[in-house]
Amino acid sequence: MKPVLAAGLAGISLLALGACELAPKESYQTGYRGTGMNSVMVKASAVDDEVPAPPYDPPGTAGPRAGDLYPGLEVLGDVSEEQFNYTMAAITAWVAPEEGCAYCHDPADMASNVKYTKAVSRRMIAMTRELNQDWTSHVGNTGVTCWTCHRGEAVPTEHWTLPEDAAHKGIVRNKNGQNDPVSNSAYSSLPNAAVARYLLGGTSPQSARVVSTTPFPSAANTTSTMETEQTYAIMIHISQALGVNCTYCHNAQSFQSWENSNPFRETAYFGLDMVRQINFGYITPLADVFPDNRKGVMGDPFKVNCTTCHRGQNKPLGGAKMAWDYPALMPTMFSAAVRQADARMARERTGAAAE
Numbered sequence: 001m002k003p004v005l006a007a008g009l010a011g012i013s014l015l016a017l018g019a020c021e022l023a024p025k026e027s028y029q030t031g032y033r034g035t036g037m038n039s040v041m042v043k044a045s046a047v048d049d050e051v052p053a054p055p056y057d058p059p060g061t062a063g064p065r066a067g068d069l070y071p072g073l074e075v076l077g078d079v080s081e082e083q084f085n086y087t088m089a090a091i092t093a094w095v096a097p098e099e100g101c102a103y104c105h106d107p108a109d110m111a112s113n114v115k116y117t118k119a120v121s122r123r124m125i126a127m128t129r130e131l132n133q134d135w136t137s138h139v140g141n142t143g144v145t146c147w148t149c150h151r152g153e154a155v156p157t158e159h160w161t162l163p164e165d166a167a168h169k170g171i172v173r174n175k176n177g178q179n180d181p182v183s184n185s186a187y188s189s190l191p192n193a194a195v196a197r198y199l200l201g202g203t204s205p206q207s208a209r210v211v212s213t214t215p216f217p218s219a220a221n222t223t224s225t226m227e228t229e230q231t232y233a234i235m236i237h238i239s240q241a242l243g244v245n246c247t248y249c250h251n252a253q254s255f256q257s258w259e260n261s262n263p264f265r266e267t268a269y270f271g272l273d274m275v276r277q278i279n280f281g282y283i284t285p286l287a288d289v290f291p292d293n294r295k296g297v298m299g300d301p302f303k304v305n306c307t308t309c310h311r312g313q314n315k316p317l318g319g320a321k322m323a324w325d326y327p328a329l330m331p332t333m334f335s336a337a338v339r340q341a342d343a344r345m346a347r348e349r350t351g352a353a354a355e
């Protein structure tokens with residue numbers, strides 16, 4: 001073969017390989033031997049899971065309440081004054097490290113509400129608290145902070161918006177969002193609106209159920225190929241977001257059976273519900289608050305998907321319990337966690353004394 005041709009072919013095969021993820025992987029067995037239940041995951045050390053240090057040593061939760069000092073507070077009034085200042089310093093580092101306090105405040109009047117970023121932050125603080133208190137079915141006692149999504153950026157880099165109305169594009173009238181590669185469907189020809197179908201929330205929460213429960217077509221078996229493609233697209237999104245393959249959650253013998261699935265599938269199920277609540281309950285209602293440069297082609301604000309927090313890891317930030325350092329963002333859970341840790345230490349102490 002001529003060297004030039006060989007080099008050309010090598011170039012083409014490299015280009016083809018470019019579509020594969022290069023990050024190092026590790027695999028381990030998740031089911032009985034011979035069942036083929038192996039999980040292939042991105043090596044934890046290969047993803048960005050840096051947790052920023054607190055702005056300074058976390059202060060106490062006692063003392064006067066912030067609400068007594070600043071009557072304008074709507075969400076953080078119940079935390080101690082010291083905790084309040086500490087929390088402001090932390091969210092500045094997480095969301096607007098370069099712009100500082102002025103990203104959300106008018107420096108001449110901190111209590112003023114002129115900046116839209118302050119209005120958005122109020123809802124974001126309330127949302128973060130709700131996630132930590134009411135969604136332990138998903139976030140466990142690990143919890144989340146603004147950093148879990150923001151990572152030092154005012155706009156989290158991983159988000160989605162509604163795709164341009166496909167029905168009005170081109171000579172093919174409704175192509176079901178297909179052949180319009182977007183990262184959410186792994187740049188495949190699968191429908192690009194699958195994320196919207198399952199993660200938008202609201203009037204018609206969609207569950208991804210497509211496997212037939214009857215052998216022949218019946219009233220209980222009406223799922224179309226179109227829905228199957230949507231399900232496949234959202235499953236690919238989930239797998240990519242977590243950096244895992246399908247058998248991390250499913251037993252390939254039956255994708256439907258919950259009994260044969262791994263417990264992670266249940267966590268994922270609550271995750272789907274939680275993301276719908278984030279988008280429908282918090283972000284969509286802020287549509288009028290966000291300026292146009294913070295919206296997609298259809299005029300909707302940037303919304304959350306599984307990647308926003310997970311970033312290619314089965315647990316965001318490698319499962320670091322970062323939120324524990326910020327009791328203002330996880331008030332009830334923090335005290336429960338402290339009580340648990342105290343009880344464990346007491347047990348260890350008495351256990352050690354008994355020996």
Ligand code: HEC
Pocket residue numbers: 070071072073074075076077088089091092095096100101102103104105110111112117118119121122
């Ligand atoms: C990402 C947005 C954001 C940043 C950055 C930020 N804050 Fe705030 N700040 C808020 C929000 C939201 C409130 C209102 C909270 C509430 O209603 O409970 C607030 C309230 C306050 C208040 C009480 C005044 C009032 O009534 O609103 C003070 C004082 C304050 N912040 C100080 C600071 C300081 C100092 C910094 C910089 C170290 C800072 N903030 C950075 C969002 C921010």
Ligand code: HEC
Pocket residue numbers: 091095117118120121124125126128144145146147148149150154155156159278290294295300301302303304308
């Ligand atoms: C579950 C993920 C998530 C968490 C947790 C989260 N945010 Fe956000 N936040 C978003 C998304 C997505 C946007 C982008 C919305 C848009 O621009 O349309 C956003 C936008 C913002 C903005 C507007 C920035 C701009 O320049 O327009 C501010 C300010 C903000 N968040 C503050 C916070 C604060 C403070 C916290 C923690 C108390 C927080 N966020 C927690 C997802 C999150």
Ligand code: HEC
Pocket residue numbers: 206207208209210211212231232235236238239242244245246247248249250255256257264265266268269272
């Ligand atoms: C992180 C866990 C997780 C991963 C990884 C995952 N799934 Fe799923 N899968 C789920 C959950 C949860 C449901 C149920 C969703 C619902 O009920 O709304 C589901 C549902 C399904 C269904 C529908 C089952 C039914 O009852 O009709 C199919 C088919 C499916 N997944 C295939 C896949 C394929 C193929 C992959 C790999 C590309 C994959 N899944 C990866 C969690 C996962």
Ligand code: HEC
Pocket residue numbers: 131138139140141142143144148238242264265267268269271272273275304305306307308309310314315316319
């Ligand atoms: C607001 C941030 C956030 C979003 C968005 C999010 N997750 Fe999670 N997820 C977490 C946290 C935090 C944990 C770790 C919980 C723990 O340590 O018990 C987690 C854990 C999981 C686990 C368990 C992994 C394991 O190995 O134990 C699965 C599965 C999962 N998430 C799936 C999803 C899916 C699917 C989506 C999208 C529908 C999603 N998550 C969206 C924060 C998030």
